[in-house]
Amino acid sequence: MANNNKSNVIINQKKLWQNNDNDIWLASILHLHRNLEKFNFPGKLSTERRKQVVSVLSKEILSLGLLETATLIRAEEMEPFEKEFLGEHFWSNDNFIQAHLGEAFIIDASGQFLASFNIRNHLHLQLIECKGELEKAWNKLLKIETTIGQNISFAYNAKYGFLTADIGSCGTALLVSIYLQLPALVHTGKMEEIVEKNKEESIACFGLRGSPKEIIGDLLVVQNNYTLGVTEESIISNLNAFATKMVVEENTARNQIRASSDPYIKDKISRAFGILTHSYQIDAIEALNAISLLKLGIEMGWVEGISRQSINQLFFNCRRSHLLAEFHEKTHLPQEEIVHKRAEFIHKALLQAHLRV
Helix, strand or coil, X not given: CCCHHHHHHHHHCCCHHHHCCCCCEEEEEEEEEECECCCCCHHHCCHHHHHHHHHHHXXXXXXCCCXXXXXXXXXXXXXXXXXXXXXXXXXXXCCHHHCCCCCEEEECCCCCEEEEEEECEEEXXXXXXXXXXXXXXXXXXXXXXXXXXXXXCECEECCCEECCCCHHHCECCEEEEEEEECHHHHHCXXXXXXXXXXXXXXXXXXXXXXXXXXXHHHEEEEEECCCCCCCHHHHHHHHHHHHHHHHHHHHHHHHHHHHHCCHHHHHHHHHHHHHHHHCXXXXXXXXXXXXXXXXXXXXXXXXXXCCHHHHHHHHHHCCHHHHHHHCCCCCCCCHHHHHHHHHHHHHHHCCCCEECC
């Protein structure tokens, strides 16, 4: 049974994209994994031992004094909708919907911080950063981890660093994901060439579903390939440098489109506008793809009547559980009703928007 107060905490945490007017570099998420020294990994623990892990770690985190009104939410207290909402908010690839007894989360009112317990590892710390300030975000996350580590011993090996359930994440156990929206590169067919030209072996690039061949919403996720044998500072520095190069390349492609008044891109943006303003029903992927093109149209001066901030908000909120939250729906709805509600939601958001092509 869900606790209504805690349900409200999940839904009402600050929506970082409400004030997000980022053009290309939408967000970065830092992930830090840790395990307790004297416990087996979660997959080898009984329910009672997993509960003990939650108790030990949550007590420490809630007493930190570094978070903004932190709340512990146990997985068994959550509805599937709430788990899905949390996963969407943090762009998580972990299957939160499967979280059950002996697993839990801590969130705070800032909407930036998430601690997950016993999802693959005993502790998974996440921090969202929306201002392109990776080093500042890393210092904040490191302070949280270091403070926890003053009273708790993490599993550590002199050769392999911090130990994790997935051997590929040992060492620093730090993963950094940068979300870049690159519609000009995608729709001029230059994306793959530009990525290959600039990418290093230490960097992975893929879409929202983890495939480099499927780029949804023109979003490229840039992430470090290695956590072992590298420092946290080098991970952040390399990713920052690569992401900055991609931003420059995207701006170059946009300038070329603007200078040539490219009819192919104008047509794609016009079609996207038509789909978004006239569809009776629309699925999430089609919506994300069209919204990104509309955002490019705003940058080109071909779409007016809606701000970049509003289009970013629309992009994030048209995902399934966030959409249901907008309609105050927390129960399962038939898919045909969801796709219609999404179309309605988008129509309302674009009432004042119009084309100038």
